[in-house]
Amino acid sequence: xxxxxxxxxxxxxxxxxxxxxxxxxxxxxxxxxxxxxxxxxxxxxxxxxxxxxxxxxxxxxxxxxxxxxxxxxxxxxxxxxxxxxxxxxxxxxxxxxxxxxxxxxxxxxxxxxxxxxxxxxxxxxxxxxxxxxxxxxxxxxxxxxxxxxxxxxxxxxxxxxxxxxxxxxxxxxxxxxxxxxxxxxxxxxxxxxx
Numbered sequence: 001x002x003x004x005x006x007x008x009x010x011x012x013x014x015x016x017x018x019x020x021x022x023x024x025x026x027x028x029x030x031x032x033x034x035x036x037x038x039x040x041x042x043x044x045x046x047x048x049x050x051x052x053x054x055x056x057x058x059x060x061x062x063x064x065x066x067x068x069x070x071x072x073x074x075x076x077x078x079x080x081x082x083x084x085x086x087x088x089x090x091x092x093x094x095x096x097x098x099x100x101x102x103x104x105x106x107x108x109x110x111x112x113x114x115x116x117x118x119x120x121x122x123x124x125x126x127x128x129x130x131x132x133x134x135x136x137x138x139x140x141x142x143x144x145x146x147x148x149x150x151x152x153x154x155x156x157x158x159x160x161x162x163x164x165x166x167x168x169x170x171x172x173x174x175x176x177x178x179x180x181x182x183x184x185x186x187x188x189x190x191x192x193x194x
Contacts, residue, residue, distance in 0.1 A: 004030075008084040016071045029063060032088050035160075036062050039089045042157045043096035058099050062092045089157060136186040140179070147175050 004027065006014060011031070015024045040058045044050035066073045077087050137145050143165070150156045150164060151172075158172040167175075 009079050012074050012077050012084065015066070016074050019067050019071055025063065025067075028066075032085055033059075035085050036088055036092045038159060039092040039157045040096045042159065043093050044100065047097075047100055054099065058092070058096050061095050061099070062088070065091065065095065086156060089160075093157075132187065132190060133183055136183060139186075140182070144175070144179055144182075147172075148179055151176060151179075 006027075008031075011024065011027060014021075015028060018024050037055070037059055040055050040062070044055060044058075073091065077084065081087075082090075137148060140148065147161065147165065150161045151158075156164070158169050158176075161167075161172050162169045165172075
């Protein structure tokens with residue numbers, strides 16, 4: 001089988017089986033390198049100024065991490081849960097945030113959480129909090145539910161969401177702010193009833 005004809009699932013299987021073969025890594029980078037780079041760049045730009053070297057370091061870290069621990073991250077990929085691009089974007093964003101936290105100043109940790117302690121909300125159990133948030137989604141519009149899924153569950157970068165939803169990138173940021181506001185208001189309401 002020629003690598004450029006392999007579907008994503010087959011390419012992942014080849015990467016696991018032939019981890020030392022640079023051709024499979026090169027094919028993975030050829031397909032998804034631009035998306036991974038875009039995700040890292042967006043994450044850095046969102047929180048702080050960064051150098052080209054910082055971005056390149058995380059880019060390399062993403063692809064190296066896929067093959068660590070006997071390719072554990074590649075083996076964990078499940079196409080039923082997300083596309084390979086989405087999966088790699090989530091890894092890239094997570095490693096970019098980790099890199100930012102390594103160089104953070106003071107005790108402020110960078111996260112992409114919906115709720116923060118400044119608003120009086122402390123996430124004790126993330127799974128429990130996410131269940132509460134998901135129960136509120138029934139009151140959201142279909143477009144808001146789609147946005148929530150793409151941004152918070154699929155970890156898609158704003159540029160990709162703007163393409164999927166057919167809106168400007170600026171609208172993605174305003175939708176995120178609006179949805180977070182609705183969630184925070186809903187959680188405040190739930191806490192006052194408790």
